[in-house]
Amino acid sequence: xxxxxxxxxxxxxxxxxxxxxxxxxxxxxxxxxxxxxxxxxxxxxxxxxxxxxxxxxxxxxxxxxxxxxxxxxxxxxxxxxxxxxxxxxxxxxxxxxxxxxxxxxxxxxxxxxxxxxxxxxxxxxxxxxxxxxxxxxxxxxxxxxxxxxxxxxxxxxxxxxxxxxxxxxxxxxxxxxxx
Ligand SMILES: CC(C)(COP(=O)(O)OP(=O)(O)OC[C@H]1O[C@@H](n2cnc3c(N)ncnc32)[C@H](O)[C@@H]1OP(=O)(O)O)[C@@H](O)C(=O)NCCC(=O)NCCS
Numbered sequence: 063x064x065x066x067x068x069x070x071x072x073x074x075x076x077x078x079x080x081x082x083x084x085x086x087x088x089x090x091x092x093x094x095x096x097x098x099x100x101x102x103x104x105x106x107x108x109x110x111x112x113x114x115x116x117x118x119x120x121x122x123x124x125x126x127x128x129x130x131x132x133x134x135x136x137x138x139x140x141x142x143x144x145x146x147x148x149x150x151x152x153x154x155x156x157x158x159x160x161x162x163x164x165x166x167x168x169x170x171x172x173x174x175x176x177x178x179x180x181x182x183x184x185x186x187x188x189x190x191x192x193x194x195x196x197x198x199x200x201x202x203x204x205x206x207x208x209x210x211x212x213x214x215x216x217x218x219x220x221x222x223x224x225x226x227x228x229x230x231x232x233x234x235x236x237x238x239x240x241x
Contacts, residue, residue, distance in 0.1 A: 063127050063129070063151075064151055064186060064188060064189070065124075065131065065151075066131050066149065066151075066179070066182060066183075067182065070133065070175070070178045070179060070182065071138075071178070072174040072175060072177070072178045073174065074137060074138055074171065074174060075135050075136065075137060075138060075171060075174055075175055075178075076135075076136050076137075076138055077133035077134070077135050077136075077147060077175060077178065077179070078133060078134055078136065078141075079121060079124055079132075079133065079134075080117045080120050080121050080132060080133070080134045080143070080146075081117065081118075081121050082114045082115075082117050082118045082121065084117055084134055084143050085110050085113045085114040085117055086110060087142050087143050088113060088117065088134065088143050088146075089107060089110055089113050091142075091143055091144050091145065091163035091165075092144075092145060092146075092161055092162065092163040092164070093106065093107045093113055094106050094107050094108065095163070095164055096226055097164055098161055098162070098163060098164050099161065099226055100224065100226050100227065101196065101197045101199075101200045101203065101224050101226075101227075102161060102224065102226070103222065103223065103224070103225070104225065105225045105226050106226065120132040120148075129150055129151040129152060130148070130149075130150050131148060131149055131150075131151070132146055132147075132148035133146060133147050133148060133175075133179075134146050135147060135162070135171065135175055144162065144163045144165075144166050144171075145160065145161055145162035145163055145166065145171065145172065145175075146160065146161050147159070147160040147172070147175045147176065147179055148160070149179060149183065151183075151189075153188075154188060154189055154190045154191060155189075155190070155191045155192075155193065156183040156189055156191070156192045156193070157193055157194060158176060158179060158180065158192060158193070158194045159194060160172050160175065160176060160203075160206075167202070170209075172206045173206050173209045173210055176206060176207070176210040177210050177211075179192075180192045180210055180211075180212075180239055184239065184241050190240055190241055191238055191239075191240045192212070192238065192239045192240075193212070193215075193236065193237065193238035193239075194207055194212070194236075194237055194238075195218060195221060195222065195234040195235060195236050195237070196234060196235055196237075197222065197224060197232055197233075197234055197235075198217065198232070198233045198234060198235055199232075204235055204237070207237035208237070210239070211239055212237035212238055212239045213237065213238060213239065214235060214236070214237050215236045215237065215238055216235075216236055217233055217234065217235060217236070218233065218234045218235075218236055219233050220232065220233065221233065221234040222234050
């Protein structure tokens with residue numbers, strides 16, 4: 063089964079595998095922040111134990127055949143996570159998702175990480191499509207995908223529930239880069 067590398071390196075960032083001991087840093091960087099998690103499929107964490115368990119599950123997923131691989135993003139020279147990028151590999155398609163701590167927005171970090179993951183994926187002979195979606199009201203995320211060279215393909219109506227916003231499924235923009 064195809065698996066991404068344990069580390070991705072960009073000009074300013076390292077993406078590495080998560081572990082439960084990252085819980086405190088992840089909690090304060092983004093996981094407890096309603097703004098950073100607004101468009102995600104989970105609500106902000108309120109206690110460290112639950113986040114530790116979640117990170118344990120994400121770490122274990124690297125060892126399973128499920129195709130779900132989450133990285134934590136750290137600035138080079140630091141092992142402190144400031145965000146996350148991950149992918150799901152489904153045959154020839156790779157779905158990507160990401161989040162970054164609010165204190166680090168607007169520096170091009172997410173674009174940098176997305177390009178690294180996308181470059182790895184499209185270099186694999188078996189992968190033909192890297193894609194992601196974002197909420198129609200999340201222009202920063204749409205811009206990240208555009209800057210990474212992804213092309214807007216359309217709108218998935220009622221595609222995703224953002225529980226922080228409410229229980230109703232919301233419309234999403236679809237972006238992809240194919241070869
Ligand atoms: C979306 C997110 C990942 C962007 O991360 P980032 O590292 O700040 O992104 P970058 O700096 O690489 O690029 C952001 C771009 O969006 C633009 N942008 C930011 N807010 C914007 C807004 N309200 N409207 C339009 N563009 C906006 C920035 O100007 C920048 O574009 P530019 O370089 O052309 O100026 C970050 O805001 C985040 O984690 N948000 C919360 C979680 C989330 O929404 N995840 C994505 C789920 S699909």
